[in-house]
Amino acid sequence: MRHFWLLLFSAIFLIHCQGPDNSPYPLIPSTLVDSAATNQSMIVSAHPLATRAGLSILRVGGNAVDATIATQFALAVVYPRAGNIGGGGFLVLREPNGTAKTLDFREKAPKRAHERMFRDSLDQVVSAWSLEGPTASGVPGTVAGLFAAFEKYSALRNWELLLTPAIQIAERGFAITASEANRLNRYQADFKKWNSSSFCPMIKDSAWQPGDILVQRRLAETLKRIQTEGPDAFYRGALAEQIEQFMDTSGGYIRQDDLNAYEARWRDPIQVDYKNYRMISMPPPSSGGIALGQLLLTLEHELRATDIFEPQAAHAIVEAERRTYADRAQYLGDDDFVDIPDYLLDSSYLRQRWKSFDPNRATQSTQIGLDSIQIHKESFETTHTSAVDADGLAVSLTTTLNSNYGSKVMHPQGGFFFNNEMDDFSAKPGVPNQFGLVGSQANAIAPEKRMLSSMTPTIFEQDGELYLIIGSPGGSAIITSILQVFLHLTEGRLTLQEAIERPRFHHQWLPDHIMIEGEHWPDDLGQALQTKGHQLDTLTHLGLVKAILKRDSLYIGAGDPRSNDHAEGLPD
Ligand code: DON
Numbered sequence: 001m002r003h004f005w006l007l008l009f010s011a012i013f014l015i016h017c018q019g020p021d022n023s024p025y026p027l028i029p030s031t032l033v034d035s036a037a038t039n040q041s042m043i044v045s046a047h048p049l050a051t052r053a054g055l056s057i058l059r060v061g062g063n064a065v066d067a068t069i070a071t072q073f074a075l076a077v078v079y080p081r082a083g084n085i086g087g088g089g090f091l092v093l094r095e096p097n098g099t100a101k102t103l104d105f106r107e108k109a110p111k112r113a114h115e116r117m118f119r120d121s122l123d124q125v126v127s128a129w130s131l132e133g134p135t136a137s138g139v140p141g142t143v144a145g146l147f148a149a150f151e152k153y154s155a156l157r158n159w160e161l162l163l164t165p166a167i168q169i170a171e172r173g174f175a176i177t178a179s180e181a182n183r184l185n186r187y188q189a190d191f192k193k194w195n196s197s198s199f200c201p202m203i204k205d206s207a208w209q210p211g212d213i214l215v216q217r218r219l220a221e222t223l224k225r226i227q228t229e230g231p232d233a234f235y236r237g238a239l240a241e242q243i244e245q246f247m248d249t250s251g252g253y254i255r256q257d258d259l260n261a262y263e264a265r266w267r268d269p270i271q272v273d274y275k276n277y278r279m280i281s282m283p284p285p286s287s288g289g290i291a292l293g294q295l296l297l298t299l300e301h302e303l304r305a306t307d308i309f310e311p312q313a314a315h316a317i318v319e320a321e322r323r324t325y326a327d328r329a330q331y332l333g334d335d336d337f338v339d340i341p342d343y344l345l346d347s348s349y350l351r352q353r354w355k356s357f358d359p360n361r362a363t364q365s366t367q368i369g370l371d372s373i374q375i376h377k378e379s380f381e382t383t384h385t386s387a388v389d390a391d392g393l394a395v396s397l398t399t400t401l402n403s404n405y406g407s408k409v410m411h412p413q414g415g416f417f418f419n420n421e422m423d424d425f426s427a428k429p430g431v432p433n434q435f436g437l438v439g440s441q442a443n444a445i446a447p448e449k450r451m452l453s454s455m456t457p458t459i460f461e462q463d464g465e466l467y468l469i470i471g472s473p474g475g476s477a478i479i480t481s482i483l484q485v486f487l488h489l490t491e492g493r494l495t496l497q498e499a500i501e502r503p504r505f506h507h508q509w510l511p512d513h514i515m516i517e518g519e520h521w522p523d524d525l526g527q528a529l530q531t532k533g534h535q536l537d538t539l540t541h542l543g544l545v546k547a548i549l550k551r552d553s554l555y556i557g558a559g560d561p562r563s564n565d566h567a568e569g570l571p572d
Pocket of ligand 1: 380381382400401402403421424452453454455472473474475476478
């Protein structure tokens with residue numbers, strides 16, 4: 001009976017994922033749908049097949065949590081640069097009655113980790129050790145997190161079904177997009193450095209082309225084990241043994257006792273009011289909720305224009321960001337290990353912090369902190385899914401391997417990439433990580449501690465009702481990307497698509513310059529900010545926002561035109 005049900009569901013999923021020529025898992029068409037509207041349920045993710053995996057679960061009676069889980073497992077297959085079972089993430093959820101919860105499935109430092117593990121004998125940080133290879137990985141949290149969400153919130157109560165789409169796609173293969181082909185080509189040397197073609201399907205002697213089929217048999221086998229045995233398949237038993245064996249022989253730190261001890265944690269959200277809106281976001285070990293909260297509480301009083309591209313408004317936003325990221329560096333870390341001051345979201349503290357603001361001049365970051373630093377140029381990627389179902393259950397989930405394909409190390413038997421999340425710790429006070437973020441003792445490495453994150457899955461209410469489900473990749477720029485989309489919507493009255501399309505800017509205290517998206521950046525704004533003493537640095541993109549906006553009884557979903565995002569709803 002169980003097999004009949006799984007087969008029937010597989011057939012339904014296949015039908016919904018067929019291309020015009022009836023081939024399964026078609027090449028991503030040029031007509032990508034990055035926005036959609038529906039009055040029932042909606043999913044926005046980084047890949048059409050992942051969105052459709054979630055929709056197939058909604059069709060058979062799953063709720064937004066079930067659908068998000070299926071989407072995440074599918075992303076582990078179709079979006080290997082960031083979708084994962086070897087990484088971690090955060091989930092923010094709002095029940096239809098307004099109850100809000102967050103789930104922390106962030107990676108943890110292995111028990112054998114120590115504060116100086118990424119420093120050489122001269123106490124110099126060796127960033128390669130935290131960025132690539134087996135030493136870079138924290139204990140993965142994704143499988144435990146998705147199962148914890150399932151246990152508490154699933155309507156379908158059928159774990160096996162949630163993995164079916166992902167397993168099918170991994171086994172049969174799917175046609176890769178042009179951008180995935182480019183990336184797979186770009187990282188060939190890294191894949192070959194750490195893996196062998198006998199187990200890593202990303203390794204190819206000729207160049208990957210758009211439309212090539214990527215089959216991941218070992219990953220499919222691992223997902224099948226997780227499908228039948230649950231998270232124990234990953235955290236105990238044969239695979240855990242193989243992970244230990246691999247880590248032990250390759251110089252990595254993760255052992256079976258780390259995997260056995262890993263637990264996802266339900267935590268209370270950070271909630272902050274901005275005018276008639278309420279932000280519901282992630283507490284530590286994410287910096288997202290506190291940082292976005294500080295920005296909103298400051299800008300509620302100090303943003304004196306509806307258009308954030310008005311120079312005085314942009315200046316105020318940059319200066320608020322400067323102060324927020326200085327606090328992030330100084331105070332934030334895993335609060336299971338460190339005491340985070342409880343005044344960071346007090347309006348009196350934020351007013352005091354604002355006293356050094358000069359409406360005509362940029363504050364120098366050195367006046368409120370350390371010296372200038374450089375950003376590592378490695379490219380990185382995280383992935384976010386926003387989902388809502390017909391009952392109004394809203395889910396915002398961000399997950400990551402940190403850099404593209406994480407540590408670049410694939411587990412030989414398991415067929416999945418390990419994260420390089422250890423780089424999110426502060427390897428040494430004042431020394432920047434790959435995002436240019438510096439940290440203090442609060443984010444120093446310690447056994448079983450979670451590294452500080454910028455991932456900010458968030459839900460906003462308006463007048464007590466569900467308003468916006470939002471999140472993004474983008475490392476340190478996640479928080480400011482979400483801020484800008486929110487302000488464009490609420491102050492600028494832009495549509496969701498317009499709000500996401502607008503060029504973004506970002507300041508993170510150090511390095512002391514405004515990062516701007518160069519291509520569509522308004523020149524006059526740049527000049528006005530330079531006149532105030534700001535330095536500008538151009539980047540191709542900041543964040544890839546995926547959001548669902550509720551307008552009356554309609555859900556409007558929008559992905560980011562900077563990416564191959566896909567928004568789709570039911571009924572379609
Ligand atoms: O948790 C963090 O803050 C980072 N590991 C996120 C990495 C990221 O967003 C990379 N994506 N573009």
